Amino acid sequence: MPSDRRMFLSAGLGVTAALASRASGLATSAPAVSLESPPLPGNVSLDADARAATAHDFGRLIHRQPRGVLRPASGADIASLLRWAKGEGVKVAARGLGHSIYGRALVENGIVVDMGAMGSIHDVKPDCVVVDAGASWRDLFEATLAQGLTPPVLTNYLGLSVGGTVAVGGIGAASSRHGMQTDNVIALDVVTGEGHELSCSATENPDLFNAVRAGLGQCGIVTRATLRLVRAPERVRRFQLFYRDLPSLTADQRRVLREGRFDQLQGAVLPDGSGGWRYQLDGAVYHASGSAPDDKAVLSGLSDERGAAVIADLTYREDALAFGKFESLLRSKGQWSNPQPWLLTFLRGSNAERLASAILAGLRGDAVGPFGRITFYPLLKKAFRTPLVRLPEEDMVFVFNLIRIPASNDAAAAERMVAENRTLYDRIREAGGVQYPVGAFAMSPFDWEIHFGSGWPQLREAKQRHDPGHLLAPGYNVF
Template structure:
């Protein structure tokens, strides 16, 4: 927006180091996301050149009652980073890696995990936990949790963070950690963007191996799969542990345990020891360089992004005791057409590794992530609406078992639903909102506080 534009508007736009843009293409991009289900057009997009720009815009928004949201790589699926008639902060213009050390890295929120991993591998270090698609922004995954195959050993990405710099909803730039302003620190990590905008993070690093030896073990039933998943989760033999429900050519489903052992020659794993005590009906073993393994789906996701297909995902944390029956029933009602070819994930995580209070998980020693990453191909609004209703039914059925959602999917939710989702933490959520974002300008796309 030029000075002339500003002078003729209803309000005076503050001076910025970066840009506040209103061109149709920028507004179209910010009013959509990977999910292609919700479209909320903002009035402007901030492309910050400094943290000061974000402070300035948030304070401006408070004065004028304008909502603000933050968009990283735009990989949300249900409008979580959108804001109608508000301002979207495009974090991609703040993407500097400031420091990489032996055990941590300091990065801007707009840095992609891909770029951090490449840079840290140059000194033999890597992030402990990586999402399956590593093209996401640091700020984006830290706002929701950040789960991946290494969560079986290290928890979520939010559990590996040492320190944050954030801009609170009332426009204060604050540095926080477990030691300094602990309430804010713990609220922001996995806080769905409700309390502050992450602008910089100090994330943990661990020594990196050079090679990933992967084991793909097939099972005929969900019970057989989860029995072996529980076994390997308990003994920690895999550095990466996930699982999938895979359609069979003649109909029905197969169940896949995916495990990986990371190593550097000559310390390669001994396959009979790795597979001892497991009972798959088929085994496939493949090796990849470590980075290639982490980056294995990037090309596919980037191709799908360009297609702009609707993606009505559902992501649930199931309690261990109810997982087998719940998944068996859900899969019996599921056809490959219901997924559009998207993956169906199922894998365990130890609850003790999940330490951030606003990432809600069941009261169970082990929780299972169950995710149906649907695509609608070809795009069909009626089919999208049907699958959203199916998601809601699946959510209610899981919730009655004590499950929660991993809040990155497309599940229609009300304020009452969110209060039930946060459970005993709901009063703390409300207190944090009142303290850090009293005018409720931040991230309305989640619709947590809407009546």
């Protein structure tokens, strides 16, 4: 098997807005600032390179030119900016490490707050860590692992900011056991759209706490987070199993999830290189050095094509950082900077297999690109407690993501995929599914009201209380 193909199969399975403005076509320089706009605070940069660097994101689908960029040294800097923005009616977007997909961290003629300037890790304790919102999960992971600790849920790709995932949820391979990353937040420091610096938790300003976690940045900018930690496992026994069809994969996924065989469980539908698909279950068992699990017992009764199974034993660190190798591969081929028109959703457990099969049957052979994938695996919803995280109304739900990695920088193809995403989302929503709110397609305020469902009044009221001028996170087009 070619080395590129092996890396593709072994990479982590998941990574991890507004009405569309200009798609593709990144600007090479920032236009001059209009003299008719109100003067900016002195610590906001007008540097053309800084503005150009924050006019696009990882998705490379939307371009929005900010008027200025703030690199804050503290929450007080952000609070001061927002008080000024409130008086002038200027929109503000917080940007972590730039990995949004569809312009959600961008703002046209407003101010980008570059949270990467606040990336310190302040205090690692046996049960929690205090970290700035702009820190990457990779840096946080390394700092906690040095003390034998880890966040309970890690995204497959660790080059995301803490504040960025707190704003949307933060899903990972251990989510069936530990929920979203937002379910493991103990407390937050937040600057509201009114320019107030507030601390919040389940007991202090709980309305703000519940509106900020998975609230798409609508009510405040997170500046610091206190996150739960657990003892890190020493090693990970990883099982990659392959199946002849989707029904066989789905049946075994349901079985191992209910039986709790794996500490991590994911799965994927992969292009096989000839226009067809391969079906993969990816499970992991944590263990101490010298006490690996019995492979036969772990895999007992499963219907995979056992001769194709790939079983590997890694340190916990090696396993957590595995996606970095895949990133390096894509960068070496120039595909990391191509448009990334992803679609991320959750399906009802009761119709997931049927709906996924129907969608797969209608996809073109190049639907995800040679290194893309369709992630497909079940979750038990009981571990999810964040009020604004939306999941289908069933005990078991399925992740269904089109991780599209186009082979070329083809604007027309990317636009076609974005349009297809919207069609698929409507189809999934009609069947009782919901989106994980980072995908590449336009959403209207009414779409978001439907998305949040019973949580919409809570978010609407919190928005009115904490950002009545509707200044924050305009890229989502929620209000």
